[in-house]
Amino acid sequence: MxxxxxxxxxxxxxxxxxxxxxxxxxxxxxxxxxxxxxxxxxxxxxxxxxxxxxxxxxxxxxxxxxxxxxxxxxxxxxxxxxxxxxxxxxxxxxxxxxxxxxxxxNSQSLKAYPKLSFQIQLKGDVEMDYKIVEKEPFTVIGKSIRTSTISGENHRKIADFWVRSNQDGFAEELSKNCGSLGLLGICLEFDEKQENIRYLIGAEKNVDQIPDDWEKATIPGASWAVFPVHGAMPDAMPKVWERIFSEWFPATGYEHADGPELEVYLSDKDPSSADYYSEIWIPIKK
The missing domain is CATH 1.10.10.60 (Homeodomain-like)
Structure with a gap:
């Protein structure tokens, strides 16, 4: 560690x-x-x-x-x-x-943010499956929002974005034109301090024409670490994200390659089912 x-x-x-x-x-x-x-x-x-x-x-x-x-x-x-x-x-x-x-x-009560400390634990009791995939640049289509990461605002706004996309028919329409990766949740851009991000719900572009209110973005070619996620959404995904950064990165010597991150929703099953399958893709460098 x-x-x-x-x-x-x-x-x-x-x-x-x-x-x-x-x-x-x-x-x-x-x-x-x-x-x-x-x-x-x-x-x-x-x-x-x-x-x-x-x-x-x-x-x-x-x-x-x-x-x-x-x-x-x-x-x-x-x-x-x-x-x-x-x-x-x-x-x-x-x-x-x-x-x-x-x-x-006055003798007022003041808040205190204590010095941070990481508790380093060698877990190793549960294997962490992954594979390395090389993928050329590809284009995605969809809709995006911008949100702050401060105080967890991004988690709330992204969750609301998915709810709206499912309710207004956007996700269903997008899924009709999905490529091999299925529906994607993409952390597309980070600002310099990583306190603001652009998040896109999208899919690989495989049609010539898209609706006027949709957008396009290019995902750079990269070496990707791909992690399987087994379990119901939304609980299963954060657990794997946590293990990637607290266990996998420190143990392997890889670094984030400063590019978009993908949440890949491949399964046609109900996302709330216990056997739902999805993936996390992170661009990496040694």
Whole structure:
């Protein structure tokens, strides 16, 4: 589990530099990972982005310093990377519900986001099947949404997107033109901090004409790690995602290749059935 130990090293680097400028590239380098892979690993293991973690830890440490020292608000704000007392006060109020001045004057309860720690466990009691597939670039068609990953907003919005797509007939119409991969749920694009994503419900393009409100996107050619998922949706899929990032990546030495991720729904059976079959496809590099 050397990969997870390296994540701990990266956290120690963050904690030692909360009052300095932090660059994601430098943090990822502490873990000997690419920037994209580190950010994806971090968010999948913790449920929030590394940038969100840094913001929360800085405002926690800043609050303690503000309450227990004679430093001025502007001094604390500048020390922890805020451009002005106003931006610091806004972030402070968002987390703690009160202003920095009120926190200093009164014995108010303040929230604290503790330092993160990974519990490293060697599981190995359940085998994890996978295969490596080489696939040329291909075009997908469908509809997409953009959503934030902060506070799990993406999970809620993507679930609602699937419900709407099934209710309004879009998924049924799309399934009539599916390629060999069936229906796809695609994490198509990530922003630089991986706090916003574009998610597409689609299928491989095998028709010339598509409806005006549908869109096209190209999935780059890649080496894909393909993981089988057995079980009812939506519960079965998250369990495999968790094992991929907490067990498979640290154990194999592969990295995420900074491309779209696919959830592949191949089965014609009821997705809520216990024997439903689907797959997760992740672009990888050694």
């Amino acid at each position: 050397e990969g997870l130990q390296r994540m701990l090293d990266a956290i120690e680097y963050v904690e030692s530099n909360l009052d300095n400028e932090l660059q994601i590239n430098d943090i990822a380098a502490c873990a000997y990972m690419s920037k994209f892979h580190f950010q994806r690993m971090f968010s999948m293991l913790t449920g929030f982005s590394i940038s969100e973690y840094i913001r929360n830890r800085r405002i926690t440490v800043a609050a303690q310093e503000l309450v227990h020292s004679e430093s001025k608000v502007i001094e604390v704000a500048m020390k922890y990377g805020y451009e002005s007392p106003e931006s610091f006060a806004k972030a402070f109020r968002r987390i703690h519900g009160i202003s920095p001045t009120a926190a200093r004057k």
